[in-house]
Amino acid sequence: MVQNEQISLQFFASGYCEAYANVVNPISGKGKAKFYAVWALLFIPKIGYVMFDTGYNDEFKRATQGFPDRLYRWITPTFVKESEAAKSILAAKGIAANEIKYIIISHFHGDHISALKDFPQAQFLCTAESLAQAKSAKGFQAVKHGILTGLFPKDFWERVQSVESISNKIITSSEGIKEYYLFQNEHFRLTYLPGHARGMLGFIFDTDNRKIFYGTDAAWTYETYSKGILPRPIVKLLFDSWQDFIETQNKIRAFEKNHPGFEVLFTHCPKTLNFLADEIET
Numbered sequence: 001m002v003q004n005e006q007i008s009l010q011f012f013a014s015g016y017c018e019a020y021a022n023v024v025n026p027i028s029g030k031g032k033a034k035f036y037a038v039w040a041l042l043f044i045p046k047i048g049y050v051m052f053d054t055g056y057n058d059e060f061k062r063a064t065q066g067f068p069d070r071l072y073r074w075i076t077p078t079f080v081k082e083s084e085a086a087k088s089i090l091a092a093k094g095i096a097a098n099e100i101k102y103i104i105i106s107h108f109h110g111d112h113i114s115a116l117k118d119f120p121q122a123q124f125l126c127t128a129e130s131l132a133q134a135k136s137a138k139g140f141q142a143v144k145h146g147i148l149t150g151l152f153p154k155d156f157w158e159r160v161q162s163v164e165s166i167s168n169k170i171i172t173s174s175e176g177i178k179e180y181y182l183f184q185n186e187h188f189r190l191t192y193l194p195g196h197a198r199g200m201l202g203f204i205f206d207t208d209n210r211k212i213f214y215g216t217d218a219a220w221t222y223e224t225y226s227k228g229i230l231p232r233p234i235v236k237l238l239f240d241s242w243q244d245f246i247e248t249q250n251k252i253r254a255f256e257k258n259h260p261g262f263e264v265l266f267t268h269c270p271k272t273l274n275f276l277a278d279e280i281e282t
């Protein structure tokens with residue numbers, strides 16, 4: 001990536017987990033589906049490199065050795081090679097782990113935060129609500145919310161800040177989506193997308209030549225989102241709020257309708273794989 005003081009965005013994937021396709025799409029899903037753990041690398045002028053999520057690395061296996069965290073691995077069997085970890089991908093691009101200034105944590109599910117320990121200089125950002133839940137959830141409750149505290153670096157609590165505290169402006173769009181302006185750069189805004197997980201974040205990347213609405217896990221596939229197909233009700237057990245999940249999808253659909261130039265992407269959607277900077281074997 002050329003550091004020409006222009007904002008830039010690239011997507012990568014680090015590992016995947018498997019789940020039954022008919023849980024995601026009860027109408028036409030068959031067999032098992034691979035959920036790639038996509039993350040994004042941004043270069044932000046005057047700030048430097050910023051990651052949005054981290055994908056999987058080996059740490060996930062270590063963090064899910066014992067009970068009750070092992071339940072997490074049983075529900076979502078995970079596959080990742082060390083060469084696919086974010087740190088390895090960045091090193092191959094000539095970017096050292098300590099050049100990552102911030103990691104934005106969309107939510108605390110293992111496929112989004114497994115590699116936090118690999119970035120010793122990064123400050124962590126997430127919503128105040130997701131942080132409060134991560135702080136208070138213990139034992140079985142934490143696993144139910146998909147929070148694996150074993151993935152946190154030892155100094156996590158000194159390095160984390162809420163996006164509310166560092167935003168220079170917070171607005172609510174006409175579609176009802178809260179947008180956080182930060183890093184003094186209006187081309188990149190975080191978006192508040194609750195439901196799948198408490199206080200989940202996505203982002204809007206908005207430049208003259210590239211417009212992306214990244215919905216993280218607000219839906220699992222573009223197909224189900226665009227057709228209004230909801231996942232099997234069993235996932236309610238793992239979601240933070242089913243009602244918020246539905247409302248968030250409605251707001252994203254309204255945003256997409258009002259902004260025809262935008263590509264709407266979700267972390268685990270097969271369509272997103274077409275946007276990756278590196279090819280992966282599927």
Ligand SMILES: [Zn+2]
Binds near residue numbers: 107109217
């Ligand atoms: Zn998730």
